[in-house]
Amino acid sequence: MNTTIQKTVENKPALKYQLKNFEKVPIKLWETPNEGAKHIAEYIALTIRKKQQDGEYAVLGLATGSSPIKVYNELVRMHQEEGLSFSNVVTFNLDEYFPMNPDSLQSYVRFMNEYLFSHVDIKPENINIPKGDISIDDVGDFCEKYEKKIESLGGLDIQILGIGRTGHIGFNEPGAWLSSKTRLVKLDHITRVDAVKDFGSEDNVPYRAITMGIDTIMKAKQIFIMAWGNHKADIVREAIEGNITEIVPATYLQQHSNVKFYLDEAAASSLTKVKTPWLAGICNWDEKLIAKAVIWLSLKIKKPILKLLDEDYISNGLSELIAEYNSAYSLNIKIFNKLQHSITGWPGGKPNADDTKRPERASPAKKRVIIFSPHPDDDVISMGGTFLRLVEQGHDVHVAYQVSGNIAVHDVDAWRYAAFMKDYAKAMGLEIPALDEILGKVNKFIARKKSEDRDIKELRLIKGIIREEEARSGAMFCGLKEKNIHFLKMPFYETGGARKNALSQADYDIIVDLLNTIKPHQVYAAGDLADPHGTHRVCLDAIFKAFEQTKNEKWSKDCYLWLYRGAWHEWPIDEIEMAVPLSPDELLKKRRAIFMHQSQKDSPVFPGDDKREFWQRAEDRNKETANSYNTLGLAEYEAMEAFVRWKF
Numbered sequence: 001m002n003t004t005i006q007k008t009v010e011n012k013p014a015l016k017y018q019l020k021n022f023e024k025v026p027i028k029l030w031e032t033p034n035e036g037a038k039h040i041a042e043y044i045a046l047t048i049r050k051k052q053q054d055g056e057y058a059v060l061g062l063a064t065g066s067s068p069i070k071v072y073n074e075l076v077r078m079h080q081e082e083g084l085s086f087s088n089v090v091t092f093n094l095d096e097y098f099p100m101n102p103d104s105l106q107s108y109v110r111f112m113n114e115y116l117f118s119h120v121d122i123k124p125e126n127i128n129i130p131k132g133d134i135s136i137d138d139v140g141d142f143c144e145k146y147e148k149k150i151e152s153l154g155g156l157d158i159q160i161l162g163i164g165r166t167g168h169i170g171f172n173e174p175g176a177w178l179s180s181k182t183r184l185v186k187l188d189h190i191t192r193v194d195a196v197k198d199f200g201s202e203d204n205v206p207y208r209a210i211t212m213g214i215d216t217i218m219k220a221k222q223i224f225i226m227a228w229g230n231h232k233a234d235i236v237r238e239a240i241e242g243n244i245t246e247i248v249p250a251t252y253l254q255q256h257s258n259v260k261f262y263l264d265e266a267a268a269s270s271l272t273k274v275k276t277p278w279l280a281g282i283c284n285w286d287e288k289l290i291a292k293a294v295i296w297l298s299l300k301i302k303k304p305i306l307k308l309l310d311e312d313y314i315s316n317g318l319s320e321l322i323a324e325y326n327s328a329y330s331l332n333i334k335i336f337n338k339l340q341h342s343i344t345g346w347p348g349g350k351p352n353a354d355d356t357k358r359p360e361r362a363s364p365a366k367k368r369v370i371i372f373s374p375h376p377d378d379d380v381i382s383m384g385g386t387f388l389r390l391v392e393q394g395h396d397v398h399v400a401y402q403v404s405g406n407i408a409v410h411d412v413d414a415w416r417y418a419a420f421m422k423d424y425a426k427a428m429g430l431e432i433p434a435l436d437e438i439l440g441k442v443n444k445f446i447a448r449k450k451s452e453d454r455d456i457k458e459l460r461l462i463k464g465i466i467r468e469e470e471a472r473s474g475a476m477f478c479g480l481k482e483k484n485i486h487f488l489k490m491p492f493y494e495t496g497g498a499r500k501n502a503l504s505q506a507d508y509d510i511i512v513d514l515l516n517t518i519k520p521h522q523v524y525a526a527g528d529l530a531d532p533h534g535t536h537r538v539c540l541d542a543i544f545k546a547f548e549q550t551k552n553e554k555w556s557k558d559c560y561l562w563l564y565r566g567a568w569h570e571w572p573i574d575e576i577e578m579a580v581p582l583s584p585d586e587l588l589k590k591r592r593a594i595f596m597h598q599s600q601k602d603s604p605v606f607p608g609d610d611k612r613e614f615w616q617r618a619e620d621r622n623k624e625t626a627n628s629y630n631t632l633g634l635a636e637y638e639a640m641e642a643f644v645r646w647k648f
Contacts, residue, residue, distance in 0.1 A: 022241045022272040022280060024254045027261040029268050033228040036262040037070035040160065040224050044075065045084050047157055047222075052088050057126075059150070059157045060091045061217070062116075063170075064108045066534075067162030067226040072115040073502075079120045086122035092150055093129040094161070094170040095211040098139070098184060100132030105454065106198045107132065130182070130210035139210065143182040147216065159220035163227050166190050167235050167248030171211035176249045180213030197606055200407075204451035214252050223259040225250070229537075230266035230569065237270040279317050285324060292574040293318055294335040295632065299573070304633025305336045339634060343579045347386045347643075348395045348522060359578035359645070360522070360560065367521035369397045370514065374526050374539040375405040376471035377597040380478065381618050383524060383564045384590035385582040386641050391479035398518055399475050400486040400511075401468075402539045403493035407455065408605045409463035411446045418442050418462055454495070464489075466599050474596035486514060492538065500535070503542055511546035519555035527563025527571075527644060536566055547648065562643040567617045568610065571642045573628050578645070581637040582622060591615050 030036035044060065051058040062068070078084040093108055102109035109129050117127060128149065134142055150156060161169050166188045172180065173188040185208065192205040199205045217223070227236045239250035240261060253259045273280045278293055297316055298305045313322040325331040341357040349355060351365035369390055373379035379387055379399050390397050418439045425432055442459050455463070468487055475485045488510050492501045515523075525543050528536040543561075550556050562578065565571055582590065594615040595601065601613060610617060622639035630636045 024242075025240055025256075025259055025261055027240060027263060027268070027271075029274075030262065030264050033070055033226075033264050036226065036228075036264060037068075038074050040226070040262060041071050041074035041078065043222075043224070044071075044158055044160075045078050048084065048086070048089055051157070052085070057088055057090045057153055059153045059155065060089060061156040061159035061212070061220055062091050062093050062112065063160050063162050064093065064095070064111045065162045067228060068160055069115055071160065071226075076116060076119040084120075086120045089122050090126040090153055091122070091128060092146070092156065092212070094217075095209050096130040096132040097206040098130075098132045098136075098208045098210050100206060102129075102131075102133060104451075106195075106451070132210065136184075139184045143184070143210065146182045146212075150216065156220035157222065159217055159223045161217070161223060161225040163225060163232060163235060163239060163250050164188075164191055165194060165231065165235055167239060167250045169214075169217060169225070169250050169253070171209040172214050172217075172249045174247045174249065176214055176246060178218070178246075178252055179215050181215055182210065182212050185209055185211055199451050200605065201451075214249060218252065218256055221258060223253065223256055224262060225253060225259065226262045227267040228264045229534075230269055232267045233270040236261070236263060236267050237272075241272060276317075278320065282320065285321065288574070290321065290331070291335050291338055292572075293321055294331065295339075295574045298632050299628065302631060304631070305332050305339075306633050308332050336633060339573075339629065339632060342576055343581060343629070343634065343640075345389070345581060346393065347578065347580050348390050348393055359643075364521065367395045368518055369395050369522040370518055370520045370524070371397065371399045372511075372523065372525040372539070372543060373399060373401050373471075374536045375403060375408070376401045376467040377405075377474065377594065377600055377614070378526055378536070378566060379471075380474045380590065380593040380596070381567050381614050382526065383641050383643075384478070384593045384618070385586050385622070385639070386524075386564075386580045386643075387478045388586065388589055388593070389580060395522075396484075397480060398484045398486060398514075398520075399471075399480060400488055400514055401471050402488050402490050402511075402542070403535060404460075404464040404487070404489055405467045406460045406464035409466050409599045410603075410605055411449065411459075413466065413599050414459055414462045415443065415446055417466055460494075467597075470597045470599060474593045477593050477596055488514070490539070490542065492542075493535065500538070503538060503545070507542050508545045508549060511542055512549055515546060515550055515555075516553060519553075520559055521555075523559060523561045524643070525561065525563055525646075526566055527646070528566045528569065544646075551648070561646040561648075563646055564641065564643055567614050567621075570621050570625055571644050573625075573632070575644050576625075576642045578643040579625065579629065580641045580643070581626065581635075582639040582641065584638045587619060587622065587639045591619065594618065 048058045075084070079086065093112060096108045097106065100107050104110065112129065128146070130146065131142055163169060166174055168188065168191060171185050171187060173185060173191065187207055187209055192202060195205045196202050238248050242248060242251055244251045244254055268274050276296060277283050283289060294305060297312060297318060298308060300316065301312060303312065308328050310322055310328045313319060313328055321331070322328060342359060344359055347360065348367050348369065349360035349362050350358065351362055353362050355362040371379050371383070371387060421435065422439050425435060438458050442462065445456050445459060472485055490507045490510055492503050492507050495501055525540055526536045527540060547556065547561065604614070612620070619639065622641055625640040625642055626637040629640060
């Protein structure tokens with residue numbers, strides 16, 4: 001997909017003396033979070049074994065959240081398959097919400113047991129996690145004892161960290177001071193918004209937490225800080241390249257003598273040597289990097305590509321590129337043509353046309369197409385215009401909703417539908433005791449429901465039906481027949497809560513069976529890399545696995561996989577390989593398709609920190625893409641949907 005990072009950092013020894021070093025803390029880039037997490041786990045295991053040989057404790061500082069999950073998965077695997085013992089390990093967790101019952105679904109006690117402690121042989125007395133269920137009057141004394149216990153063991157041998165979008169480490173929010181110790185803190189609004197996915201609504205997220213202080217963290221002998229996903233890219237750049245400031249507490253780590261940032265490609269995408277490596281020094285200019293540089297320059301100085309001059313390149317750090325091409329003229333035409341060829345009104349390929357420079361093949365004229373939608377509304381939100389176009393142009397289009405999305409329905413909406421069913425049965429003179437019993441059970445559960453409660457099966461079913469019918473309405477509005485609408489209900493998702501199970505072969509088999517049944521020429525899938533543990537990324541991983549398991553099938557050798565982005569992000573212009581323009585009328589039809597998802601309108605359960613509705617986010621994003629193409633000197637369109645082809 002994006003090879004820019006590999007091209008710009010793969011020759012590290014050569015670049016070491018050529019690049020200006022913008023990073024103020026050591027970094028290590030990984031193609032995937034799995035690889036980075038495995039390396040950290042191996043280092044931890046090595047430390048544990050060395051300490052065992054010396055008859056000493058290995059003292060670990062542990063973090064929660066999505067970033068360290070894969071580290072814990074690997075440590076559990078090493079314990080179960082390689083005999084790694086945790087009998088000499090003492091752990092101290094960074095933080096805990098306050099107040100928080102340790103049995104609650106959102107507690108970090110439960111998190112650590114679920115992902116690590118319950119699967120290894122660590123002694124219970126060696127586990128230390130801030131207590132969220134003590135009296136506020138006892139917090140000060142608890143925090144002091146927590147500090148002293150760490151000190152009595154000689155300090156932390158290894159501290160693993162994630163980084164929040166505010167730049168917090170632990171729950172040390174903006175404004176935290178360098179000398180801070182373990183204490184009670186107030187959570188930043190952005191931190192609370194990011195936690196909504198675990199608590200169901202912002203109102204349920206605690207306002208406070210107990211956290212290790214910056215000083216406590218900085219005393220660790222070795223620190224690994226992880227960031228996975230492009231939603232962390234901007235704050236990662238600030239933490240690594242910015243000045244030390246209490247506004248971004250992670251910048252304090254620049255003063256630590258043994259710290260390393262572990263990043264995947266998405267999280268590193270805003271770093272200077274990745275985003276604009278020509279500003280860092282000599283580059284290995286390949287086709288992708290050349291296009292990236294020219295597009296960057298055009299957008300930066302707001303000048304169409306075909307009007308760029310030699311002096312524009314020279315004055316913006318790209319004289320090396322001009323020297324290689326002799327003049328701007330030929331370079332400008334090359335990149336302009338590349339962009340122009342990405343634009344097509346025929347996403348399924350234009351019949352009987354020369355497809356040499358088109359993103360899709362002309363043959364077969366009518367293709368079998370599968371649109372995979374992680375949630376029941378991602379299809380129309382992310383590629384509704386292209387969806388409509390594919391159907392209108394006569395392709396055999398199928399849509400496959402990968403998960404039910406049942407946790408993203410407000411309880412009041414479920415209650416309203418339940419009341420409708422009961423009233424309808426009554427109005428029709430139908431006596432259905434079983435229905436009355438089920439609806440009574442649902443209503444009682446909703447009335448007493450607490451934030452830590454998982455929805456009961458009956459309530460999940462009602463919510464799932466709501467989303468299924470909305471998805472069916474949206475797909476049929478786009479022109480699909482009932483037989484071409486598939487609800488996969490992948491098992492990993494059906495837990496009743498925000499925390500999901502790991503993917504299994506049962507999930508892969510569902511996708512493999514659909515692929516082998518349809519035998520598609522085209523597949524569209526959500527290519528969001530924002531959160532490596534979010535539903536979009538997990539659903540994408542399942543599709544990749546299914547393609548791997550079907551690679552020897554005849555249909556697979558003639559199938560293109562196109563990736564779209566979700567409601568929050570769009571592909572960078574230099575990465576877009578197919579841009580489908582939308583007219584004002586088509587954009588309006590897309591909006592109407594999104595409106596079929598009434599449970600997600602106005603105020604969805606998981607809105608993120610963007611207050612716009614999903615249709616507004618989608619339209620603004622599509623218009624922004626079209627405006628960028630126009631700024632680059634191409635035709636002016638109302639909106640554009642963008643895709644990148646995944647090449648296996």
